[in-house]
Amino acid sequence: MSEHPFHPRSGGRRNVLRWATAASVLSPAAWFGGRDAWAQAPALPQLRIAFQKGTINLALLKLTAVLEKRLPSTTVTWVEFPAGPQILEALSVGSVDLGATGDSPPVFAQAAGKDLVYVGAEPPKPDSSAILVKPDAPLRSLADLKGRRVAFQKGSSAHFLTVQALAKAGLQWSDIQPVYLAPADARAAFERGSVDAWAIWDPYYAAAEIDGQVRVLATSRGLTNNNTFYLATRALAGQEAVLRQILAALVDTDRYVQQNRQEAAKRFADFAGLGLATVLRVLERRQPSPVAPLTAALVAEQQRVADAFAELKLIPRPIRVADALPAGQAARLALVSPR
Numbered sequence: 001m002s003e004h005p006f007h008p009r010s011g012g013r014r015n016v017l018r019w020a021t022a023a024s025v026l027s028p029a030a031w032f033g034g035r036d037a038w039a040q041a042p043a044l045p046q047l048r049i050a051f052q053k054g055t056i057n058l059a060l061l062k063l064t065a066v067l068e069k070r071l072p073s074t075t076v077t078w079v080e081f082p083a084g085p086q087i088l089e090a091l092s093v094g095s096v097d098l099g100a101t102g103d104s105p106p107v108f109a110q111a112a113g114k115d116l117v118y119v120g121a122e123p124p125k126p127d128s129s130a131i132l133v134k135p136d137a138p139l140r141s142l143a144d145l146k147g148r149r150v151a152f153q154k155g156s157s158a159h160f161l162t163v164q165a166l167a168k169a170g171l172q173w174s175d176i177q178p179v180y181l182a183p184a185d186a187r188a189a190f191e192r193g194s195v196d197a198w199a200i201w202d203p204y205y206a207a208a209e210i211d212g213q214v215r216v217l218a219t220s221r222g223l224t225n226n227n228t229f230y231l232a233t234r235a236l237a238g239q240e241a242v243l244r245q246i247l248a249a250l251v252d253t254d255r256y257v258q259q260n261r262q263e264a265a266k267r268f269a270d271f272a273g274l275g276l277a278t279v280l281r282v283l284e285r286r287q288p289s290p291v292a293p294l295t296a297a298l299v300a301e302q303q304r305v306a307d308a309f310a311e312l313k314l315i316p317r318p319i320r321v322a323d324a325l326p327a328g329q330a331a332r333l334a335l336v337s338p339r
Contacts, residue, residue, distance in 0.1 A: 102157025
């Protein structure tokens with residue numbers, strides 16, 4: 001089986017540059033066709049965007065108001081959520097139109113019959129999530145998780161990280177006691193010793209690390225790619241001119257982050273209520289993250305995430321990830337139904 005072209009073992013920074021090149025070649029206009037419709041800002045009365053603290057591009061897109069300039073006739077509303085599962089629940093009931101999550105929330109949502117559409121992805125961030133333990137904990141390897149209480153947000157990227165960590169250690173899912181908690185509650189449980197380990201992503205990971213009260217048992221590097229996906233309602237996915245503007249604005253925002261790291265870090269820290277050291281730590285392990293369309297390889301990787309959850313019966317039914325692509329994209333990527 002060929003390795004995903006952006007897998008952490010398959011070329012590191014070289015492949016991030018390849019991703020960035022692909023993102024520039026496949027500009028938001030090119031994803032959907034010609035540029036004529038893009039030249040004129042589309043009319044959309046309201047756009048509701050869900051974000052979480054870890055989605056830096058979306059948070060800074062809000063702060064810079066770049067999207068509002070691109071969509072002057074649209075009222076853009078921003079809604080913060082603690083994690084991806086809550087974002088996709090809001091998306092599925094029509095409370096928001098667009099959001100970004102890790103790899104697992106779309107799998108759980110699709111398996112639950114929620115109607116959502118993948119409209120873009122950022123490059124992998126394999127160093128931006130980890131399984132944490134106390135500095136003096138006796139756990140020294142992933143195998144030591146056996147019989148332990150592990151906290152994480154159910155249906156989040158940390159859920160899949162835990163699945164992969166156990167598989168690498170030769171453990172069964174039944175070998176641990178999962179404790180399903182949102183990030184803030186999980187940290188509280190971890191600090192008071194109610195759980196033995198905590199699987200979490202940035203900036204929560206960085207904040208705990210900076211505080212010095214944790215030890216990293218393992219990062220997601222070599223376990224998961226920790227991908228970030230942008231998902232939309234089917235109605236917004238059909239608004240190609242609007243999506244062109246949103247995705248182009250996200251690419252612009254990432255460029256701003258890369259070119260003005262200190263300024264971007266200060267703005268994000270003030271907005272999110274985080275220490276500047278925490279945000280700088282997040283940015284240290286976050287490589288350039290321009291949004292690009294999903295490739296066939298990335299869809300296949302996401303299918304492996306879905307299949308892993310289905311095999312463990314952690315989702316109610318197997319799913320076909322390609323069914324949640326925009327109309328016609330599966331055919332363009334030559335994706336076929338599984339046997």
